Amino acid sequence: xxxxxxxxxxxxxxxxxxxxxxxxxxxxxxxxxxxxxxxxxxxxxxxxxxxxxxxxxxxxxxxxxxxxxxxxxxxxxxxxxxxxxxxxxxxxxxxxxxxxxxxxxxxxxxxxxxxxxxxxxxxxxxxxxxxxxxxxxxxxxxxxxxxxxxxxxxxxxxxxxxxxxxxxxxxxxxxxxxxxxxxxxxxxxxxxxxxxxxxxxxxxxxxxxxxxxxxxxxxxxxxxxxxxxxxxxxxxxxxxxxxxxxxxxxxxxxxxxxxxxxxxxxxxxxxxxxxxxxxxxxxxxxxxxxxxxxxxxxxxxxxxxxxxxxxxxxxxx
Amino acid sequence: xxxxxxxxxxxxxxxxxxxxxxxxxxxxxxxxxxxxxxxxxxxxxxxxxxxxxxxxxxxxxxxxxxxxxxxxxxxxxxxxxxxxxxxxxxxxxxxxxxxxxxxxxxxxxxxxxxxxxxxxxxxxxxxxxxxxxxxxxxxxxxxxxxxxxxxxxxxxxxxxxxxxxxxxxxxxxxxxxxxxxxxxxxxxxxxxxxxxxxxxxxxxxxxxxxxxxxxxxxxxxxxxxxxxxxxxxxxxxxxxxxxxxxxxxxxxxxxxxxxxxxxxxxxxxxxxxxxxxxxxxxxxxxxxxxxxxxxxxxxxxxxxxxxxxxxxxxxxx
Numbered sequence: 001x002x003x004x005x006x007x008x009x010x011x012x013x014x015x016x017x018x019x020x021x022x023x024x025x026x027x028x029x030x031x032x033x034x035x036x037x038x039x040x041x042x043x044x045x046x047x048x049x050x051x052x053x054x055x056x057x058x059x060x061x062x063x064x065x066x067x068x069x070x071x072x073x074x075x076x077x078x079x080x081x082x083x084x085x086x087x088x089x090x091x092x093x094x095x096x097x098x099x100x101x102x103x104x105x106x107x108x109x110x111x112x113x114x115x116x117x118x119x120x121x122x123x124x125x126x127x128x129x130x131x132x133x134x135x136x137x138x139x140x141x142x143x144x145x146x147x148x149x150x151x152x153x154x155x156x157x158x159x160x161x162x163x164x165x166x167x168x169x170x171x172x173x174x175x176x177x178x179x180x181x182x183x184x185x186x187x188x189x190x191x192x193x194x195x196x197x198x199x200x201x202x203x204x205x206x207x208x209x210x211x212x213x214x215x216x217x218x219x220x221x222x223x224x225x226x227x228x229x230x231x232x233x234x235x236x237x238x239x240x241x242x243x244x245x246x247x248x249x250x251x252x253x254x255x256x257x258x259x260x261x262x263x264x265x266x267x268x269x270x271x272x273x274x275x276x277x278x279x280x281x282x283x284x285x286x287x288x289x290x291x292x293x294x295x296x297x298x299x300x301x302x303x304x305x306x307x308x309x310x311x312x313x314x315x316x317x
Numbered sequence: 318x319x320x321x322x323x324x325x326x327x328x329x330x331x332x333x334x335x336x337x338x339x340x341x342x343x344x345x346x347x348x349x350x351x352x353x354x355x356x357x358x359x360x361x362x363x364x365x366x367x368x369x370x371x372x373x374x375x376x377x378x379x380x381x382x383x384x385x386x387x388x389x390x391x392x393x394x395x396x397x398x399x400x401x402x403x404x405x406x407x408x409x410x411x412x413x414x415x416x417x418x419x420x421x422x423x424x425x426x427x428x429x430x431x432x433x434x435x436x437x438x439x440x441x442x443x444x445x446x447x448x449x450x451x452x453x454x455x456x457x458x459x460x461x462x463x464x465x466x467x468x469x470x471x472x473x474x475x476x477x478x479x480x481x482x483x484x485x486x487x488x489x490x491x492x493x494x495x496x497x498x499x500x501x502x503x504x505x506x507x508x509x510x511x512x513x514x515x516x517x518x519x520x521x522x523x524x525x526x527x528x529x530x531x532x533x534x535x536x537x538x539x540x541x542x543x544x545x546x547x548x549x550x551x552x553x554x555x556x557x558x559x560x561x562x563x564x565x566x567x568x569x570x571x572x573x574x575x576x577x578x579x580x581x582x583x584x585x586x587x588x589x590x591x592x593x594x595x596x597x598x599x600x601x602x603x604x605x606x607x608x609x610x611x612x613x614x615x616x617x618x619x620x621x622x623x624x625x626x627x628x629x630x631x632x633x634x
Contacts, residue, residue: 024341045589265626272362272622274589305589309582315632
């Protein structure tokens with residue numbers, strides 16, 4: 001297992017700069033009053049391909065030697081990594097093979113195809129997606145870019161927190177959603193090097209709380225196919241992301257489905273931005289743990305904005 | 318009839334600066350490819366109180382002498398001017414009386430009350446709202462701040478286009494929605510003074526095309542209670558806004574209800590911002606009139622973001 005270093009982050013930053021946005025940081029008087037904290041929302045929903053995942057995907061794609069690149073890249077993903085890898089491969093002009101659960105939002109499938117990616121569908125479980133993926137990779141010889149358990153991907157995601165720190169001029173804490181742990185690991189990698197005093201909190205859906213249980217148990221616990229509205233956060237930790245989570249995260253905070261939906265709607269309503277349920281988990285946990293954040297300068301990572309506008313969670317009742 | 322001058326705009330800009338945002342200008346590779354133009358979206362949906370109307374309302378409220386201010390301000394409005402005047406009055410600490418159609422979105426009513434405004438309801442027609450308003454004004458003695466036919470309001474709205482021009486470094490055209498004509502009049506007032514070469518287009522719902530018919534006829538034609546999803550654009554031109562529209566607008570372009578809804582959804586989906594149906598009319602007309610805009614640098618004013626998330630227009634079918 002190669003653990004990425006801060007040098008890898010600096011290399012990634014220079015490498016991906018032509019292909020990604022330096023996304024804005026938004027603030028809201030309303031949200032500050034509501035939480036008692038000073039919140040800085042890093043808007044990766046405005047990122048290329050609609051999510052932070054394009055940082056890690058671009059780092060992997062543009063770091064490949066020419067010979068390897070010719071065979072293309074392949075991955076399995078519940079959505080945003082698929083879009084991002086397709087986008088990055090498209091920019092480099094190489095093939096991209098994606099294994100996606102058949103239940104993934106249609107908007108995400110359409111976007112993968114729009115960027116030139118090729119989709120093979122699997123069942124919505126970790127075991128099925130890994131089996132189908134093995135077949136695809138064997139057939140194509142493409143380079144596997146794991147959605148999160150890949151040092152190139154983690155080094156790419158780390159560039160997000162570096163920007164956030166520069167844009168805010170210093171923070172007391174950062175809260176980011178946790179699924180497989182790619183964004184959190186990147187955050188740990190960046191901040192432990194440049195601002196080790198900043199506390200790092202992971203925010204997780206109560207319905208998919210495997211990271212929280214792993215954190216308490218001291219070893220990885222994986223669930224197969226948990227159900228949550230935060231569809232980007234269903235996947236389990238792996239060895240590389242576990243390394244960062246177990247060493248650098250201060251706490252993992254949980255939110256219920258209703259708390260996530262309420263926080264999402266509140267952000268849409270008051271901040272006028274379109275973002276995914278996964279991105280609302282941090283605000284949901286901050287609202288539940290007021291005392292931990294009141295009076296603090298807190299970075300909140302809005303991880304993505306790829307939502308199916310025909311299936312908004314508050315419409316389902 | 319006092320016609321506001323560029324001096325009034327500069328006074329307004331200095332006066333309202335502490336109370337309004339200099340909103341960002343967003344661009345989108347996708348939208349540029351789609352239209353063949355280079356589009357610059359001025360995001361007044363991120364404005365205080367969620368709409369550009371806070372510019373004119375703040376200019377009126379903070380321009381009042383202390384004695385007049387004590388009695389407060391009053392208005393009738395289909396929504397955003399009501400929010401904006403309530404916000405501005407709240408910042409100054411004076412009363413704000415609002416006459417609103419009973420059919421106005423609940424989100425807008427809640428927001429008026431949240432800012433400290435007092436609502437009196439009327440029927441959803443121009444005639445009813447004017448009658449009810451006369452009663453309210455007689456009872457309170459508050460200063461009438463008309464939603465658009467007021468030189469203080471138009472001078473305030475003009476600050477939006479000044480910023481847009483500075484932020485883009487020059488444009489060939491600006492497209493803004495037209496209802497009563499306040500934003501368009503401000504745009505005319507600003508651009509005819511600082512950049513008279515920029516063409517000004519007004520974008521109007523076909524279902525509420527009174528401004529377009531007025532423009533062609535050469536005199537004001539007013540409809541009572543037209544029906545359109547763009548609920549901010551139902552009101553007719555008045556003498557002061559007619560002055561600017563008839564003298565400075567290049568053309569008034571129309572869009573159907575479905576074109577407006579499609580353009581709105583496209584902006585939400587691709588640009589990840591929450592904005593109102595009214596704000597989608599400019600993009601809808603640009604998509605219909607490609608040849609007029611292709612190859613040009615075009616400013617598009619996203620006028621507001623106060624939408625009822627439980628009643629999105631593409632959910633109604």
